[in-house]
Amino acid sequence: MMNILVIGSGGREHAIVWKLAQSGKVNKVWAAPGNGGTAGEKKAENFPLEADPASQEGREALVEFAKTNAIGLTIVGPEAPLAAGLVDAFRAEGLAIVGPDKKAARLEASKVYAKAFMKKYGVRAADSKSFNDAGKALSHAKNHFGKKAKTSKKTDSPPPPLVIKADGLAAGKGVVIAEDVTEAEKCITSFMKKSALDGAGKSLVLEEFLEGKEVSVLAAVSARPGKKAVILPFIPARDHKRRFSGGKGPNTGGMGAVAPLPDFTPAAQKDFVVSILQPTVKGMEAEKMDYRGFIFFGLMVHNDRCSLLEYNARLGDPETQAVLPLMDSDFCALCEAILDGSLDSRSIKWKNKYACAPVAVAEGYPGNYRKGDPIAINAGGLDRLGAKLFVAGAQKGPGGFLGSGLRVTGGRVLAVCALGKDAGEAYTKAYDAIKFIAFEGIDFRSDIGRENDG
Numbered sequence: 112m113m114n115i116l117v118i119g120s121g122g123r124e125h126a127i128v129w130k131l132a133q134s135g136k137v138n139k140v141w142a143a144p145g146n147g148g149t150a151g152e153k154k155a156e157n158f159p160l161e162a163d164p165a166s167q168e169g170r171e172a173l174v175e176f177a178k179t180n181a182i183g184l185t186i187v188g189p190e191a192p193l194a195a196g197l198v199d200a201f202r203a204e205g206l207a208i209v210g211p212d213k214k215a216a217r218l219e220a221s222k223v224y225a226k227a228f229m230k231k232y233g234v235r236a237a238d239s240k241s242f243n244d245a246g247k248a249l250s251h252a253k254n255h256f257g258k259k260a261k262t263s264k265k266t267d268s269p270p271p272p273l274v275i276k277a278d279g280l281a282a283g284k285g286v287v288i289a290e291d292v293t294e295a296e297k298c299i300t301s302f303m304k305k306s307a308l309d310g311a312g313k314s315l316v317l318e319e320f321l322e323g324k325e326v327s328v329l330a331a332v333s334a335r336p337g338k339k340a341v342i343l344p345f346i347p348a349r350d351h352k353r354r355f356s357g358g359k360g361p362n363t364g365g366m367g368a369v370a371p372l373p374d375f376t377p378a379a380q381k382d383f384v385v386s387i388l389q390p391t392v393k394g395m396e397a398e399k400m401d402y403r404g405f406i407f408f409g410l411m412v413h414n415d416r417c418s419l420l421e422y423n424a425r426l427g428d429p430e431t432q433a434v435l436p437l438m439d440s441d442f443c444a445l446c447e448a449i450l451d452g453s454l455d456s457r458s459i460k461w462k463n464k465y466a467c468a469p470v471a472v473a474e475g476y477p478g479n480y481r482k483g484d485p486i487a488i489n490a491g492g493l494d495r496l497g498a499k500l501f502v503a504g505a506q507k508g509p510g511g512f513l514g515s516g517l518r519v520t521g522g523r524v525l526a527v528c529a530l531g532k533d534a535g536e537a538y539t540k541a542y543d544a545i546k547f548i549a550f551e552g553i554d555f556r557s558d559i560g561r562e563n564d565g
């Protein structure tokens with residue numbers, strides 16, 4: 112029986128803690144800092160970390176905590192501590208931790224590095240160029256819109272957009288799809304000259320716009336220098352990034368997720384393996400990466416052909432909240448296999464069901480949003496539907512108002528995940544279930560998984 116530490120405070124981490132607690136191998140799960148949901152799970156307790164886990168102080172506090180609490184395994188949820196070298200700090204002390212080391216985490220933390228890796232190893236992706244000089248990036252953009260504008264006059268179609276990606280972690284604000292040269296100039300200037308992204312965006316990737324449907328493939332990875340690398344993919348999932356139903360409005364951290372995806376056909380899955388997964392494995396081996404953790408392939412799929420938009424060096428949020436409830440294997444054993452090099456002899460069992468997990472947000476999100484409102488939860492109602500609540504932005508507050516004791520602290524407050532025998536049943540159950548949650552100003556998209564096709 113093992114004590115486990117999960118680092119992070121979102122819905123993804125709540126889902127990880129919940130799944131780990133079901134394992135017969137697990138004695139206790141600590142969440143650092145966790146949230147109001149992780150605190151309420153069986154076997155679980157929060158460690159209220161004061162320093163940011165991405166800071167040196169935070170790293171030291173976590174290493175110390177792991178040593179003094181007999182932690183047998185640590186799992187890192189978010190990208191920032193990975194990019195800052197939390198895994199390196201744990202391994203230097205001989206502590207078992209699931210996540211890529213700092214160098215390998217560049218697959219997410221640096222778009223320029225990730226694009227160079229994709230090109231070098233033949234991972235199919237959009238055509239792109241990297242820039243560290245604003246003048247050169249601007250002339251590339253002008254050239255793109257200028258040339259295409261001239262040719263398009265004949266066909267009367269506008270030039271395709273230009274995708275602008277900031278190097279470095281930018282908390283979801285680092286990608287802009289510029290529709291015209293004015294928008295491109297404004298973005299390049301704000302990223303490169305005005306440092307709008309606080310450290311990120313000193314270099315940029317400018318890339319071709321791809322049409323298609325997005326698919327998220329999360330996977331377990333076990334790669335070590337000099338060893339055969341293994342990537343074991345999970346069932347495909349889809350996030351819905353736009354704030355409003357019908358894919359309208361501003362981008363968000365994710366308004367809900369579904370899994371699996373009927374539109375990710377066997378042909379597309381095969382193409383993913385050949386064009387994306389296998390070249391990634393080859394690249395990890397050739398680069399002698401130490402990557403023992405999870406990876407997220409953000410795909411654009413068109414006519415069953417996959418292109419890689421991005422790697423994330425972790426599990427996706429909110430995809431994890433839809434995918435883990437479908438996993439029929441022991442998550443703790445999977446983490447052990449990632450670390451001990453036995454991942455190649457493993458397979459993951461999945462329930463023959465569909466999951467739908469819409470996210471409830473606070474009024475005003477993704478702008479300034481209401482905070483502090485008490486959350487009412489009809490737990491009996493959720494149980495009757497077999498739905499699971501994953502908390503993201505809510506903490507236990509004083510007073511225990513309305514039974515749950517939770518109060519809104521973040522823009523994305525929680526997700527409700529329901530399973531069904533098909534996508535339609537999962538959708539109906541998830542939206543029946545979300546009615547059992549109430550707080551002032553609650554809002555959610557009404558179309559997450561309605562057709563399970565985007």
Ligand code: AMP
Nearest residue numbers: 237274286318319320321322409420421
């Ligand atoms: P990324 O962080 O690279 O995944 O980009 C964030 C979002 O921007 C993606 O989820 C897509 O919706 C969009 N995106 C990124 N790259 C492209 C591209 N080359 N073509 C079309 N959309 C893209």
Ligand code: GLY
Nearest residue numbers: 350365427428429
């Ligand atoms: N769902 C997208 C992400 O986790 O970055």
